[in-house]
Amino acid sequence: MTAVVAQDEFFAAAGPRPRRVSAARIGVYCFLIGAALFFALPLYVMVVTSLKDLGEIRLGNIFNWPAELTFEPWIAAWSSACTGRTCEGIRPGFFNSIKITVPSVILSIIIAAINGYALSFWRFRGANFFFGLLIFGAFVPYQVVIYPLIIFMREVGLFATLPGIIIVHTIFGMPILTLLYRNYFSSLPEELFKAARVDGAGFWAIFFRVVMPMAVPISIVAVILQVTGIWNDFLFGLVFAGRDNMPMTVQLNNIVATTTGTRAYNVNMSATILTAAVPLAVYFISGRWFVRGIAAGAVKG
Amino acid sequence: MAQVKINKLGVSFGALQVLSDLDIEIEGGEFVVLLGPSGCGKSTLLNAIAGLLDVSDGQIWIDGRNVTWEEPKDRGIGMVFQSYALYPRMTVEGNLSFGLKMARVPKAEIARRINAAAELLHIDKLMKRRPSELSGGQRQRVAIGRALVRDVRVYLFDEPLSNLDAALRTELRVELKRLHQELSNSTMIYVTHDQVEALTLADRIAVMHGGIIQQFDKPRNIYHRPGNLFVAGFVGSPKMNFLDGRIEERSGERAFVSDEVTQPLNGYAFAGNVRSGTPAKLGIRPEHVRIDPDQGMYDADVELVEPMGAETVVWCNAVGHTISLRLEGDVALEGQKRLRISFPGERLNLFDAASGVRL
Ligand SMILES: Nc1ncnc2c1ncn2[C@@H]1O[C@H](COP(=O)(O)OP(=O)(O)O)[C@@H](O)[C@H]1O
Numbered sequence: 090m091t092a093v094v095a096q097d098e099f100f101a102a103a104g105p106r107p108r109r110v111s112a113a114r115i116g117v118y119c120f121l122i123g124a125a126l127f128f129a130l131p132l133y134v135m136v137v138t139s140l141k142d143l144g145e146i147r148l149g150n151i152f153n154w155p156a157e158l159t160f161e162p163w164i165a166a167w168s169s170a171c172t173g174r175t176c177e178g179i180r181p182g183f184f185n186s187i188k189i190t191v192p193s194v195i196l197s198i199i200i201a202a203i204n205g206y207a208l209s210f211w212r213f214r215g216a217n218f219f220f221g222l223l224i225f226g227a228f229v230p231y232q233v234v235i236y237p238l239i240i241f242m243r244e245v246g247l248f249a250t251l252p253g254i255i256i257v258h259t260i261f262g263m264p265i266l267t268l269l270y271r272n273y274f275s276s277l278p279e280e281l282f283k284a285a286r287v288d289g290a291g292f293w294a295i296f297f298r299v300v301m302p303m304a305v306p307i308s309i310v311a312v313i314l315q316v317t318g319i320w321n322d323f324l325f326g327l328v329f330a331g332r333d334n335m336p337m338t339v340q341l342n343n344i345v346a347t348t349t350g351t352r353a354y355n356v357n358m359s360a361t362i363l364t365a366a367v368p369l370a371v372y373f374i375s376g377r378w379f380v381r382g383i384a385a386g387a388v389k390g
Numbered sequence: 391m392a393q394v395k396i397n398k399l400g401v402s403f404g405a406l407q408v409l410s411d412l413d414i415e416i417e418g419g420e421f422v423v424l425l426g427p428s429g430c431g432k433s434t435l436l437n438a439i440a441g442l443l444d445v446s447d448g449q450i451w452i453d454g455r456n457v458t459w460e461e462p463k464d465r466g467i468g469m470v471f472q473s474y475a476l477y478p479r480m481t482v483e484g485n486l487s488f489g490l491k492m493a494r495v496p497k498a499e500i501a502r503r504i505n506a507a508a509e510l511l512h513i514d515k516l517m518k519r520r521p522s523e524l525s526g527g528q529r530q531r532v533a534i535g536r537a538l539v540r541d542v543r544v545y546l547f548d549e550p551l552s553n554l555d556a557a558l559r560t561e562l563r564v565e566l567k568r569l570h571q572e573l574s575n576s577t578m579i580y581v582t583h584d585q586v587e588a589l590t591l592a593d594r595i596a597v598m599h600g601g602i603i604q605q606f607d608k609p610r611n612i613y614h615r616p617g618n619l620f621v622a623g624f625v626g627s628p629k630m631n632f633l634d635g636r637i638e639e640r641s642g643e644r645a646f647v648s649d650e651v652t653q654p655l656n657g658y659a660f661a662g663n664v665r666s667g668t669p670a671k672l673g674i675r676p677e678h679v680r681i682d683p684d685q686g687m688y689d690a691d692v693e694l695v696e697p698m699g700a701e702t703v704v705w706c707n708a709v710g711h712t713i714s715l716r717l718e719g720d721v722a723l724e725g726q727k728r729l730r731i732s733f734p735g736e737r738l739n740l741f742d743a744a745s746g747v748r749l
């Protein structure tokens with residue numbers, strides 16, 4: 090019987106192979122859906138909790154959809170929740186984080202791109218040693234350098250200032266970003282660089298007019314990396330930013346940790362979601378750009 | 391007319407000495423091909439001429455100026471690369487004009503030169519496209535155009551056709567030759583490992599091996615009077631046939647003698663005096679082996695026949711070696727298992743077995 094079927098198929102096979110749902114495939118989907126639910130569940134709990142009033146939260150049904158939708162906790166979290174003595178919500182932290190993140194990201198990416206470019210195209214003497222040193226920097230634990238860095242920043246008068254924290258972020262982003270750019274540039278054909286030199290372009294002309302236009306995809310990766318890294322940073326912000334420039338993460342911690350009266354779970358949840366919103370948005374927006382960048386980049390000559 | 395002169399050039403990468411003590415003198419307006427196997431230092435030499443590499447010894451003169459320490463852009467050269475090396479984020483027009491903009495050439499002059507080059511290379515319809523929207527042949531035309539607009543005296547080509555398919559390669563090869571005729575006062579230095587390209591394009595060929603120029607001569611001499619064993623074996627396909635033996639003088643007549651053959655050498659033009667008994671190698675090209683049923687000197691057992699259309703290559707077992715013969719395309723050898731062959735004296739090549747130099 091089976092032989093007959095095989096015979097039939099032998100002659101009938103034409104065009105696309107029919108798709109069959111196999112047990113393995115169902116298993117894979119079940120696993121994926123399960124994993125997605127597992128990670129999505131806390132987010133769901135956060136969102137519904139942030140939309141309930143405290144009375145409803147006290148009932149303890151954390152998975153229930155809010156009986157009565159309220160946006161009060163969000164407004165409170167943004168503009169009136171108390172951190173210690175001040176009650177301005179998380180809003181100042183948001184703007185501080187912007188003030189820290191934007192210059193740090195721009196500065197670190199520009200410097201790293203120049204580093205990577207110089208390291209891969211202008212092989213100066215000791216370039217490999219310099220690169221090795223820089224990469225070594227990526228493996229030094231932060232805790233080791235924090236104290237010397239505090240002293241250094243104090244001596245140059247930048248401790249607990251906005252420029253201070255920007256410089257710290259720029260320094261700590263340098264190894265990984267330089268590695269990123271150097272490896273990307275090393276994969277570009279060297280003849281391109283030679284052609285530009287014959288055409289009379291110098292160090293900066295090649296960098297801005299030939300190399301950087303090709304570096305759009307990797308720059309988007311660098312932006313994602315830096316924005317999320319710096320926005321989510323807690324330790325450096327706490328240590329180096331100073332009281333007036335506390336980033337959003339530190340402010341969030343202060344709100345959540347403030348224990349006067351009852352714990353406002355809904356406000357805490359709202360503040361947390363607000364703090365996480367920026368990196369999330371960056372992923373969603375630039376992720377799409379990232380794919381587009383690669384497709385448009387069709388660099389290969 | 392820009393002469394290119396290289397004196398005692400040395401180039402090394404760290405401890406690896408790629409070129410040393412290299413001399414070559416290229417006349418103005420000449421088309422010179424650097425031919426050699428991969429890794430022999432051709433690109434290194436070309437890059438040194440272009441100024442893209444630091445030299446460790448010697449001098450480079452272009453058009454009567456010592457340019458050894460000058461930047462590539464100041465040497466009066468244009469260069470075309472194997473991988474095209476077009477700027478991917480610029481249009482064809484942007485690629486052509488980039489160098490001129492860097493040199494602050496006036497706009498009108500840029501437009502004039504671009505149009506001239508585009509017309510010459512038939513790329514005028516592609517000006518607004520990006521390199522990724524061009525075919526391989528079109529890209530290489532643009533790359534050649536980018537060198538042309540620089541309006542220089544010396545053009546350097548580093549295997550410009552190696553990435554193209556066979557048909558396009560032939561087409562562009564012809565165009566390059568035509569281009570050189572049109573730009574009759576420009577000097578071209580062209581690197582390739584393809585002997586057909588070298589033989590068809592060059593006024594003179596410099597055959598390189600191991601960083602040393604083995605022979606620098608007209609294509610005709612490179613092919614018919616190779617200066618040493620390397621050149622003889624490298625140029626020509628199928629390869630020249632070689633036999634080991636020695637030169638002997640018997641009653642005033644010189645002959646090449648081995649265990650299997652005694653080959654008279656009347657008709658061979660010796661380059662110098664040769665002592666009797668000198669160990670030697672005899673070389674003969676496949677197309678020079680003669681089939682001679684009546685007066686042939688050696689038996690050849692046919693092993694394999696390769697019809698190639700225009701010609702037929704026959705591989706035989708003769709005089710203790712595998713010998714190849716190149717015959718007419720429509721030659722009929724049906725059923726012939728054994729041929730009688732001979733080696734005409736004036737077509738032979740003799741080399742010193744020890745030094746490899748032509749005798
Ligand atoms: N940048 C480099 N660093 C080290 N060695 C190199 C470099 N470029 C070329 N070489 C070496 O120099 C030799 C000649 O290279 P090249 O001039 O590119 O050969 P060709 O162009 O004839 O194929 C090769 O052995 C190669 O490995």
Ligand SMILES: [Mg+2]
Binds near residue numbers: 433434549
């Ligand atoms: Mg090469």
